[in-house]
Amino acid sequence: MEQRLVNTWRMTVNEKKFIESALESELRIDGRRPFDYRRVTIKFGRFAILREDGSSEVQLGQTHVMSFVTSQLVQPYRDRPNEGTLSVFTEFSPMADPSFEVGCPSESAVELGRIIDRGLRESRAVDTESLCVVAGKWVWSIRIDLHILDNGGNLVDAANIAALAALLTFRRPECTLGGDDGQEVIMHPPEAHWVSNHHVREPLSLTIHHLPIAVTFAFIGDENMVIDPTHHEEAVMGGRMSVTLNSNGEVCAVQKAGQGVMQSVVMQCLRIVSVKAGDVTSKIKTAVESYNTERALKMVKRHAPPSKAVDVSEPGQKAKQILEGQKLKSEECSVSQSDDMDVDQVHTYIHALKELTHLRGDVFLVSKDPYSEGVNTDELKATLASCGSVAVPMKLVNLGDSIRDETKSDEPLSDVNPVSSSTDSAGKETRCC
């Protein structure tokens, strides 16, 4: 009993009265006006050793939420044999708020998870069909873990932003079908130092159609309404409404608890949310973009050393072999769907170049890659640059043509010592970037 008294955070009568009366004159305790949002800071995790993608940390004022996205190959549900799964898990640490208890998740933890799950899943924001590997047998299961690190109020919005940011940066390892019967799933490791006898391939990002943004309102007193309530305001509020909306203005989910509100108020909320959702979306996008650029730059550095190793051993024969294989593949690709031709060619070209850099001479056949749309242009550019191509055009549309040119220019690779020269140029390129 007594320990419980110590652990529960409580509010004084003074605070309660002050928050209510200050709102009458449109004032809030942190100096905001009723419809101001707190500052959002999005950071991406670089602390995990093997998996640096798919983790994010979001700060919304004092609120601090960390999110991890992980994937696993599982059997699909019977009724949806060709769809991957998406699940949300929440973790409320007692460090964030003494009222959170260890062990069974509290009501608010379940509610938070449900709101985010609903916003993401029922609006079909994440393309689950592209997560299918073998229909009825293997699909990717995406798991989002949300850790509340500090509770400063409005956990729903912060957790939602964290989940989206983590999903946007998450990349799953590419896998293809192989083996004797063509049914064996081959996982391609994302990095060369992973212990695996399969080819290294760039991991794939998820296909995300739109970003459902949650915005929370608190209803305090009879008529007052605030956006993005703090911890203190949440303790005073009579009701709450979370609206999940995407930047197109489509309502994905609504969650309302507590006192009743007028229809007109709900409509007013929705209008405000549509503006705020746009702001938050652009914030998330800029953060993700800068992270992707950084990652692409890092890739350039990482790929440089192994390509130097090429001229130590005998490169001529293998390079020739690869290039032949590559020509073969590009022919094959041009036969395949003409819509994706550009992208596909880029893709096959990259594989060929990568093998060249990693001295893997064996020719392999690539089946038509269903995920080629998911390939990040930044990564493409980076990989091309790192493999010694001369100038990479900025637009994906032009990539196909220029690569055809480059293939010609790179053809005399089987000469005396061509790889080292291309490596040098690659080094210069990198510095220019």
Next chain:
Amino acid sequence: MTSTTVSSFIDKPVVPGDVILDLSKMTDQTLKLGGGLQQDQDAITVVQAGILRFSKPNKYWIESSHKRYIPTVGDTILGIVVDQRAESFFVDIKGPMVAFLPVLAFEGGTRRNIPKFEVGTLIYARVVKANTGMNPELSCMDASGKAAEFGPLKDGYMFESSTGLSRMLLSSPTCPVLEGLGKKLAFEIAVGLNGRVWVNAEHKSSIILVANAIMNSESLTPVQQKIMVERLLDRVN
């Protein structure tokens, strides 16, 4: 009597394990140790990270900033009434245990006139007992039995900060934040050493301004504090 030896660590940051005094060389002295220090045979060692403070003639203690408060006798604190029993009120003081405030510990308190506080009342009180393993005891009287300034605080706004910030606000000379704000605004303030600050003023906007200025000043140097307060006041006027 030998001349008094003073630790060379005074007003410097210390960490647990630091030996601030060697008693073997100073036989005839009496020392008073405050929070964060421990006697270990002939050595006085630090058990808590913070800044070593010294007060003449012989008091030593460690000052640090925490979000949790460890009660010390004589501290003035802001508590929140959690529960009422026949003998005492249970008061939350941000410590490891709830504190007891005896119903008779008010000026002129008798069995007949027991004060009534609803749960959530903010009380300015003094710590009178703080023994390990026991609930600390508070009092709303000063040592001579007068109410002084102690008692419930009405209206205004209370916010929580760290113990270090409270100490800064109470330090003399007056800290730049309060001095700067006091020049332009009229407000009442009560600072509890347990990291709670209560502010009251005529206008709600000034309460908000003062509260936020104080909360922001935690990690600022005196010069920065001055600049911040000036900017805030400029924006308001």
